[in-house]
Amino acid sequence: MPYFDVDKYSYINRLSKCSPITKLFLSLSGIVLSVSSPSPPVPIIVFSVLAALLIFLARVPAKFYLKMMTYAMLATVLNCIVIALFFGSKNPIAYIGIHGYGITVYGDAVDLGITLFCRVLGGVSSLFFLSLTTPMMDTWIVLRKMGAPPILVEMSMLMYRYLFVFLEYASRMHLAQELRLGYSTLRRSFRSLSLVATNLFIGTLQQGERTFTAMTARGYDGNIRMLTELPKPALSSVAGIVVFDILMAFMIFLTQHITVV
Amino acid sequence: MSFRFDKVSYRYPDGTDALKSISLKLAKGMKIALVGPNGSGKTTLLLHLNGILKPTSGQIYVDDRPLDYKQAFLTELRRRVGFVFEDPNDQLFAATVRQDVAFGPLNMGLAIDEVEARVSEALESVEMVEYADKPPHFLSMGQKKRVAIAGILGMRPDIVVMDEPTSMLDGKMADQIIDLLTKLNSEGKTVITSTHDVDLALEWADDVLVLRSGTLLAQGSPMEIFQNEDIIARSGLKIPFRLELLNQFRNHSDGLERFPIPQDMMTWLLPKNARMRGQTDNGGR
Numbered sequence A: 001m002p003y004f005d006v007d008k009y010s011y012i013n014r015l016s017k018c019s020p021i022t023k024l025f026l027s028l029s030g031i032v033l034s035v036s037s038p039s040p041p042v043p044i045i046v047f048s049v050l051a052a053l054l055i056f057l058a059r060v061p062a063k064f065y066l067k068m069m070t071y072a073m074l075a076t077v078l079n080c081i082v083i084a085l086f087f088g089s090k091n092p093i094a095y096i097g098i099h100g101y102g103i104t105v106y107g108d109a110v111d112l113g114i115t116l117f118c119r120v121l122g123g124v125s126s127l128f129f130l131s132l133t134t135p136m137m138d139t140w141i142v143l144r145k146m147g148a149p150p151i152l153v154e155m156s157m158l159m160y161r162y163l164f165v166f167l168e169y170a171s172r173m174h175l176a177q178e179l180r181l182g183y184s185t186l187r188r189s190f191r192s193l194s195l196v197a198t199n200l201f202i203g204t205l206q207q208g209e210r211t212f213t214a215m216t217a218r219g220y221d222g223n224i225r226m227l228t229e230l231p232k233p234a235l236s237s238v239a240g241i242v243v244f245d246i247l248m249a250f251m252i253f254l255t256q257h258i259t260v261v
Numbered sequence B: 001m002s003f004r005f006d007k008v009s010y011r012y013p014d015g016t017d018a019l020k021s022i023s024l025k026l027a028k029g030m031k032i033a034l035v036g037p038n039g040s041g042k043t044t045l046l047l048h049l050n051g052i053l054k055p056t057s058g059q060i061y062v063d064d065r066p067l068d069y070k071q072a073f074l075t076e077l078r079r080r081v082g083f084v085f086e087d088p089n090d091q092l093f094a095a096t097v098r099q100d101v102a103f104g105p106l107n108m109g110l111a112i113d114e115v116e117a118r119v120s121e122a123l124e125s126v127e128m129v130e131y132a133d134k135p136p137h138f139l140s141m142g143q144k145k146r147v148a149i150a151g152i153l154g155m156r157p158d159i160v161v162m163d164e165p166t167s168m169l170d171g172k173m174a175d176q177i178i179d180l181l182t183k184l185n186s187e188g189k190t191v192i193t194s195t196h197d198v199d200l201a202l203e204w205a206d207d208v209l210v211l212r213s214g215t216l217l218a219q220g221s222p223m224e225i226f227q228n229e230d231i232i233a234r235s236g237l238k239i240p241f242r243l244e245l246l247n248q249f250r251n252h253s254d255g256l257e258r259f260p261i262p263q264d265m266m267t268w269l270l271p272k273n274a275r276m277r278g279q280t281d282n283g284g285r
Helices: A005-012 A020-036 A041-057 A062-086 A107-133 A136-145 A150-179 A186-216 A235-255 B042-048 B071-080 B097-107 B112-125 B141-153 B171-186 B198-204 B222-226 B229-235 B241-251 B253-258 B263-269 B272-282
Strands: A092-098 A101-106 B003-011 B017-026 B031-035 B057-062 B081-084 B159-163 B190-195 B207-212 B215-220
Touching: A005 A062, A005 A107, A020 A041, A020 A107, A020 A136, A020 A235, A041 A062, A041 A107, A041 A235, A062 A101, A062 A107, A092 A107, A101 A107, A136 A150, A150 A186, B003 B042, B017 B042, B017 B057, B017 B215, B031 B042, B031 B171, B031 B198, B042 B159, B042 B190, B071 B081, B081 B141, B097 B112, B097 B141, B112 B141, B141 B159, B141 B171, B159 B171, B171 B190, B171 B198, B198 B222, B198 B241, B207 B222, B207 B229, B215 B222, B215 B229, B241 B263
Parallel strands: B031 B190, B031 B207, B081 B159, B159 B190
Antiparallel strands: A092 A101, B003 B017, B003 B057, B207 B215
């Protein structure tokens, strides 16, 4: 059965039974700290701490985590290179080009590029920390407790559940087509893929109908009620996060003028 | 809780006549099996039991009261008639097993403590407690079916309706589901299933209804139904394996004189629920 590894680890990691409020707090404060830092050191510390927590405490395989981070950061690297090359106005440090046709690279732009990269690194690692340690259901319960519109929570719950049903459905169709040479040429591949898409679309409509019938049979009245009991946040971990956040806030203040170039 | 159908017909919006003037009675406390080939109207008939479908003509009586399609009546009916769908993916919509099982009880407006007690109880009776916090896509088909059953047990229904309980399952898992249904029946619940597995219907049911293209061909005890060659021939079903074998022995009675089959083997060939009265059933020939 196909399923996403991120989803799998969110259930089997060692922190999955921890209070989602604690994890959400850590993750959100990590994002805020990373984004508000004007220099690289704090985001790098946030990334290191959260990566260490994920790998050593939650026991998410390091190899998997690094692969995930690499994919996310590849796109960021390209963006940051563009910024480093084409922005800025002070402190020219290099010139690329021939006979007067080229670009001047400025020191402040390189700094901005590097800082931006680090901020994204810190932010992305905070987000991955949440998604790798917290089962989706816990996130929805927290969202609902925080007063998110029920329709959004209900829709994302149904989408999450049926994503896996349709992934399996799609991969079975794909296999059946492949076995009958549906992907032997580029032209046939396009045709086969469009058939999968059409079938899936019709399939989702029918599934919706059947799910609604089954829900009606259990007394569905337009509201999906759920059990909203969650593990209590451990005071020690909340205190630890608060101390970490205050420390980092000071660090931001102290390191605000640090530049690389 | 008993049901009576009086000339019930149902036509789907696309014009298919799925049920054609069916009259029948379903008694309380029985293990009832609806048998018939694909497209004979089994599922359509079952969907009338909790008011999901409303007859195009005819009347259904619940405990001798006409079935009323007002919301209050339907809510109570759906609590008392638990419906387990054939494909558990249609039924399991929540992100974890616990939330899914809690859905029905929460819809009944019970207190949270009571809901939690019922969820644990339901998961215990289908032996799925350790999967409570897992999402349905982590489960095997047999486990999903068991969770689907737990989802309706939490509502404490009087009747458990299960459409094709053994489809998509391997032999051992199918047996587990059937044992579970038998257990529920012994706890006093009426269990109604549909199946095209004649061996299962012969073994398990107290009361068998044979459907064929939207009409009721026959209703009776498994031995009455499956030993009646006329019904079998008209229904499009096959003869259950045990009875087929029994017939083979009987048809070669000259051989039997030379190699007599011991009586206990003949008894073994009879389905479990017919063994008590089995002696009178097969004694004549």
